[in-house]
Amino acid sequence: MVAETPPARHDDLHAAFVNCTLKRSPEISHTHGLMKRSIALMQSQGVSVDQIRLADHDVADGVYPDMREHGWEFDEWVDLWPRIRDADILVVGTPIWLGEPSSVLRRFIERLYSMSGELAENGQYVYYGKTAGVLVTGNEDGVKHSAMSTLYSLQHIGYTIPPAADAGWIGEVGPGPSYLDEGSGGPQNDFTNRNVTFMTWNLLHLARMLKDAGGIPAYGNQPERWRRGERWGYSANPEYR
């Protein structure tokens, strides 16, 4: 059966869109140009969207929750963290440089990782029960490689990745116009537009499902309980058929 209207309401959901462009405001970010397509669709469904342009914040390098305790004079990560933690949906945007996501994206991932000691009340890692996707822009090549690296990190720390959770735009191989440049063809690209739509709806569907279920069941996935000896049926000497 095919739904003609959205199968549920989504106006209780919170999404964080983190733009990992190397450029600070007010420079034009082509990555933002793509991200706002997904943002607008979420907003049209009542989702509250929080936007962070990481390069506008003095986020320290490192893998601790607060780098000011490790010799840095500043660390705006401390202020940004609650905005990430409280979002049901995370969408990361990145430009491509030499086929790779930006250094700003890697810094963001390192800081997400730095919070992995923080556990939820039910003992799961704090990213459990949330969904994530990635948007990539460039003018040459590297959408899939950038998405691969980013989505891997996000699922590894606890996000659920819905189907087709990556979308992006690049032009024909070689230098050329960027996404928002006149005549780039990016904003009109049917493939990119379709993928942004699918990604956005799949994030909404999974976020809805996870929120309604109260997250992922707290059974078989709590590090402290494992450490204390709980095994949830796992055997190191399995008999199996």
Added chain:
Amino acid sequence: MVAETPPARHDDLHAAFVNCTLKRSPEISHTHGLMKRSIALMQSQGVSVDQIRLADHDVADGVYPDMREHGWEFDEWVDLWPRIRDADILVVGTPIWLGEPSSVLRRFIERLYSMSGELAENGQYVYYGKTAGVLVTGNEDGVKHSAMSTLYSLQHIGYTIPPAADAGWIGEVGPGPSYLDEGSGGPQNDFTNRNVTFMTWNLLHLARMLKDAGGIPAYGNQPERWRRGERWGYSANPEYR
């Protein structure tokens, strides 16, 4: 709240475990040695598990559903396909060669991709509503790279990736014993055992959730409807806040 017993039954679920070792039976597959840990845990919960060792089958190279129509004399993929299609859960196992997953794994992914023209009744790609994870063994390095590449492909074609959907084992850098070799330390490795457990339970939880929901809502993610002009609220000229 923390559950002391499994939060649901899972005995109506089907799982396919596809081992992409380069070795044919009856040679020992270390990758299988790791996979059977997850298999046993699923079986203990009543999941019906189907095991495929791809190298034992004459699967053709190519990106069409039946390569016998493209000049190949054989193509056992045709027989294997229904076993993949009917599984709620897919777990792919791979050894590492030069830091990469095996060529057999890539062939498997290419053949999964070859079926992407096949749509479900609701218009979604046929992998929607299913979950997937990956298990990796080697004796040197490359678990994460292999998982990254594999999980990316699986989500891209439609699988949902639950949290921490990868686990693996490697010894200290350099040549050394493989997983099942005497004294490897692999079967006793606490980190690997924990990750296999978490992956297995998270696959079960998501598969349960998706099955109970009748899959992922068929709204905003059907290629034919997009092609015919449906946009589900997506705008190429977004106004957003």
Added chain:
Amino acid sequence: MVAETPPARHDDLHAAFVNCTLKRSPEISHTHGLMKRSIALMQSQGVSVDQIRLADHDVADGVYPDMREHGWEFDEWVDLWPRIRDADILVVGTPIWLGEPSSVLRRFIERLYSMSGELAENGQYVYYGKTAGVLVTGNEDGVKHSAMSTLYSLQHIGYTIPPAADAGWIGEVGPGPSYLDEGSGGPQNDFTNRNVTFMTWNLLHLARMLKDAGGIPAYGNQPERWRRGERWGYSANPEYR
């Protein structure tokens, strides 16, 4: 100073071009369409070029020099190997599937790796003193990822990688014409043409240099001598400034 004519003769050099398309002859290989540009340039300099389309040969899966000794009925690798071994220059071509090089390419790399026990007379790995590059075609995305993976493997086993040793062509993101398709723009793409030219000349320059020098000096890089205790000045307790 800028040379107006080639700085040396290259007509004593041998090159192997290995096409890792999934398609068997006589199907059209777009990857071959790109490879022949580099082939023609080498031939114009008198280089003898040997072309192998791997999918046309029954090469077994595995990591031993002759898989017929491991239960396979056939293994044409045994015949192909001398053609790889005797080439000063190796150029690998691959299509892109789901952002990755083909399974045929991975099988090729696995078989190259299977020969790493074979040492040259001077004790070096057999690939020392040779140069390698990679050519990639697709219609979507993944040139750099495919090149990255391929070049890494090749340098790791002993090839020298000259500057800019990768070139490729993809169209704008999404499905579209392949390289040799009418109107693809591929054969006319200035960026691709330039990169193929640079790669080809850089392979020739390095091959010339290495051949004239009698390869890479056999000092500090022979596995058997290391195993027997030679250290060539390396210290595990370095004093350094």
Added chain:
Amino acid sequence: MVAETPPARHDDLHAAFVNCTLKRSPEISHTHGLMKRSIALMQSQGVSVDQIRLADHDVADGVYPDMREHGWEFDEWVDLWPRIRDADILVVGTPIWLGEPSSVLRRFIERLYSMSGELAENGQYVYYGKTAGVLVTGNEDGVKHSAMSTLYSLQHIGYTIPPAADAGWIGEVGPGPSYLDEGSGGPQNDFTNRNVTFMTWNLLHLARMLKDAGGIPAYGNQPERWRRGERWGYSANPEYR
């Protein structure tokens, strides 16, 4: 024939070792612990070694030669650049975070890339004629993936990559001691020690060869000459055998 003494002198060579640890001095860098093995071997051959710990410098994000012209208050890259440019050999060191090289390494690569407009007198990119390698440390997994990404970028912009130009150390999969930690086994690891030695000597051999040859011949690889129409025998309509 096997040399018993170094086949050449290397005391006119300059090497830059760039440590991309996230940690600032005086914190212990395990990556440095590995790098100093290669440094000491080079110094024993008379090579002048320049060491840069990137995190100790206020290097701006971005892809321009001097980010102070783009709104940044500081950019120590301007001072570091000549030290990179003047080195015959570049060795990059990186820790692993979530299977990837550090964000500091990506920033370093982005800044190298930002200089690609700067051409040598002979019209080649400025990195031509130099050699590069990579050293990686972690305690879990990701040496090859990190090396792959790093070496790809370096060859793409113009460095020559000698055989086996990557070495690294990780312990058994999972958390554990880092390289310099008591009892890690890292400094004693025979495989790592061998690879560091081979990498170091291969860098020296190629650097020697390139320096003696006056770099890579300036024929077939100059972007401005291509732009002005020079083709060096390349044909877009090749006839070939």
